Amino acid sequence: MFAIATLMALVQQVSGTPYISGGDSPSGTDCSGLASWVSNMATGRPVYGDRFNTGNQERALLARGFKYGTQPGALVIGWNSGHTAVTLPDGTPVSSGEGGHGVRIGGGGAYQRQFSHHMYLPMAAEAPQDAPADAPLPFDAPPPPAPIEQMAGPAPIDPFAPPPPAPIDPFAPPPPADPMAAPAPMDPFAPPPPADAMPPAPPMDGPAPIMLDVPPPPAPPAPEEPAPIAI
Numbered sequence: 001m002f003a004i005a006t007l008m009a010l011v012q013q014v015s016g017t018p019y020i021s022g023g024d025s026p027s028g029t030d031c032s033g034l035a036s037w038v039s040n041m042a043t044g045r046p047v048y049g050d051r052f053n054t055g056n057q058e059r060a061l062l063a064r065g066f067k068y069g070t071q072p073g074a075l076v077i078g079w080n081s082g083h084t085a086v087t088l089p090d091g092t093p094v095s096s097g098e099g100g101h102g103v104r105i106g107g108g109g110a111y112q113r114q115f116s117h118h119m120y121l122p123m124a125a126e127a128p129q130d131a132p133a134d135a136p137l138p139f140d141a142p143p144p145p146a147p148i149e150q151m152a153g154p155a156p157i158d159p160f161a162p163p164p165p166a167p168i169d170p171f172a173p174p175p176p177a178d179p180m181a182a183p184a185p186m187d188p189f190a191p192p193p194p195a196d197a198m199p200p201a202p203p204m205d206g207p208a209p210i211m212l213d214v215p216p217p218p219a220p221p222a223p224e225e226p227a228p229i230a231i
Contacts, residue, residue, distance in 0.1 A: 004089050004123070007075070010041055011094045011105055018102040024051050032057060034096040034103055035077050035084045039064050042075050042121055054079050058117065066119040070111070074122050078115030085109055089123045 036051035052060035093109025
């Protein structure tokens with residue numbers, strides 16, 4: 001899409017040239033020739049050498065991307081079987097052959113009551129002319145500094161949150177074992193525990209004496225009394 005100023009520059013360039021039926025050069029043209037030039041430039045086509053007339057204007061405008069109807073801020077073209085005129089996106093009317101004049105800025109534009117057909121081409125929004133363009137950076141210019149990331153502040157304290165756990169005392173005795181807790185898993189790579197020392201075997205009792213049916217030994221003889229001494 002071309003800017004409105006570009007379309008206006010084209011019309012100003014040919015403004016004042018005579019009305020020439022079938023003309024297609026800067027020397028002059030008719031009403032449909034001017035509409036062809038403006039629509040060609042607005043759609044990026046060569047201005048000259050691709051004109052239409054009121055008989056094939058609808059098909060030609062559809063091929064150029066125009067839509068049926070009118071729209072504020074758009075390039076609007078109105079026509080009937082014998083005449084056509086243009087209204088630029090800024091509302092400026094341009095025409096050729098109206099009031100005995102050739103190509104000029106002015107006239108009734110596209111919104112004349114005599115026109116039974118209207119089509120429009122939406123125009124891209126233009127940037128403000130006073131907006132400064134980005135200046136190119138020199139080749140030896142240092143790169144722009146990296147943006148500074150703001151550090152996040154501490155998170156707000158939730159008044160309903162539970163209190164934090166008390167710090168662990170490194171010198172406190174270990175807590176008692178839970179008798180209901182499951183035993184710790186066995187380490188398959190741990191060495192086997194030492195075998196318990198076996199207590200010494202008690203001494204074995206000797207065999208009981210064998211009792212035989214032997215009579216007891218005889219009693220020793222009584223000592224003999226000495227004989228009395230005679231006097």
